[in-house]
Amino acid sequence: MSWLMSINPWATLVVAGLLEVLWASGLKTVSLQRPLASLGVLLALTGSMVLLWIATQRLPIGTAYAVWTGIGAVGAALVGMAVYQEPATAVRMVCILLIVAGIVGLKLFSGAPA
Template identity: 55%
Template sequence: MAWITLLLAGLLEIGWAIGLKYTDGFTRFTPTVLTVGSMIVSIVLLGIAVRSLPLGTAYAVWTGIGTVGTVVLGIFLFAEPATLIRLGCIGLIVAGIAGLKLFA
C-alpha cells in the first residue's frame, strides 16, 4: 500500500510541476489553487508513504516520478525538445527508480 501511496504522491508532483506553468507566476487564481492543493496533497502522501518505506528510497522515487513525468508532459504539452541525449538521461532516471524499487 505504501508504494501505491508513493505513486499517487509522485503523480500529484507532476500535476503541481505542470501547474506552475499555468499559474503565470501565481497570478491566475484557479490554476494557483489547484497547484498549491496538489503540492499539499503530494507532500502529505509522501509523508504517509515514509511511515513504512525508507526515507531515501521514497524521496528518490517521488522526485524521479515527478521529474520523468514533468519532462514527458513538457515535451507533449509545451513542445520542449526531445533529443536523444535528453531521453537517454530520462531513461537513466527510470532505471534508478526501478533499481530502488527492486532493492528497497
C-alpha cells in the same frame, strides 16, 4: 495513526509522484489572473506532500524521496515535451530512461515492504 499501516506505501508513493508531476507542470500556469489554476497547483502540491509523508511512515526516507522526485522529474520532463514543446532529443530520452531505471532499481533493492 494505525490506519497508516494499512495503506500500500508504494501505491501511495506513486500517486504522490503523479501529483508532483501535476503541480510541477502547473507552475507555468500560476498567476494572480488565474486563481483556479493556482489553487489547483497548491492542492496538488499539498496532496503530494501528504502522500509522501504517509509513504515514508513505512518506506526508507532515502528511497521514498528518490522515487518521488524521480517520478516527478520524469513526468515533468515528459509533460514539458508534450505540452510546452520542450526539446525531445534522443539524449534527453536516454536520460529519462536512466532515471526510470533508477526508480525501478530502488524499488527492487530497497529492502522495503512490497
